[in-house]
Amino acid sequence: MKKLYFSFAFLFFLTSSWAQKTELKLNLNVDETYIQKTESTMSIAQNVQGMEMDIDMNLTGELSYLVKSFQDGVYDMEVQYKSMEMNMVMPQGNEMNIKSGDESNPMSKIFTNFCNVPFNLKMTQYGRIQEISGFDKIYEKVFEELPGMSSQQLAQMKDQVSGTFGEESLRSNLEMTIAIYPNQKVDEGDTWNVESELTSVMNVNVNSKYTYMGSDEAHHKITGNATLSSNPDAFEMNGMSVKSDLNGSIKSEILVDKTTGWVYEAKISQVIEGATIMEGNPQMPEGMRIPMKIKSEMVFSGQ
Secondary structure (H helix, E strand, C coil): CHHHHHHHHHHHHHHHHHHCCECCCCCCCCCCEEEEEEEEEEEEEEEECCEECCEEEEEEEEEEEEEEEEECCEEEEEEEEEEEEEEEECHHHCEEEEECCCCCCCCHHHHHHHECCCEEEEEECCCCEEEEECCHHHHHHHHCCCCCCCHHHHHHHHHHHHHHHCHHHHHHHHHHHHCCCCCCCECCCCEEEEEEEECCCCCEEEEEEEEEEEECCCEEEEEEEEEEEECCCCEEECCEEEEEEEEEEEEEEEEEECCCCCEEEEEEEEEEEEEEEECCECCECCCEEEEEEEEEEEEEECC
16 A cells, blocks of 8 residues: 555656646737837947947837747748837947937938838747748838938948848847747756857857746746857958957846747847957958957847
8 A cells, every 4th residue: 555655646746747847938829919129238349450449339129020820830920120229329429329210310211211111030939030031122111212322332331231130130139039948848947058140240159058947927037148159151241251259148037928928028138259350352451350349238028
């Protein structure tokens, strides 16, 4: 009898332990719209040929995600920028303020044209982005009405805008906050790894380790620690071949809605140090190495 009691008790323990495990993934509803708001502050300290060229930047924006369909674990979404704003303090104290909907600032027209143009995104329940399509419609609208600019100036402007707000930048930013879910159920204290790439204005590989910290009545709590290292491949920026020699870290605190799995709030701190290397070209035969340090604080919210 004692052995039988022990067997039932052991079985109950195993069943209870399994039942306590939590599945973290997206559970979105078709035909519903989900919002992601972003607020970020960034400081860039760089030395260009012996001159300190510091930049301070504040970015805010809002994206909407309309779930069109769900099949085989993949969401098909219609995504739109709803608002965008950038405040920048350049070297020598020059300031720039660009805001969608601001008719008094010609540069703001770029941000205005970015907004309310739908494109499509396919995302798995675990936050991995499979495909972004239709983004070219935004560029057609953004650059079709910029009078007084030559084709060369438009090309340079497109490179600069796409580096910060383009398709690859969008993919990187989304995966930083949404590609956080483990492929298996977890207990409090369990950890898992996610590898990704940051490709906004540089190529950096990101190896993230997330920990499930438990939950309250409304949210699951996740913390993250990530290391960043340069991708050795060169990329093109303003018509030049560029490499990055950068390393850094990211710390994140994330609240996930228990019902939908959508990120309710994510606080992310990032530090990157190293250099950007301009490879030799006819205009700059010896190339250039630009030491830099980047610090940023970001808050993403789905409220």
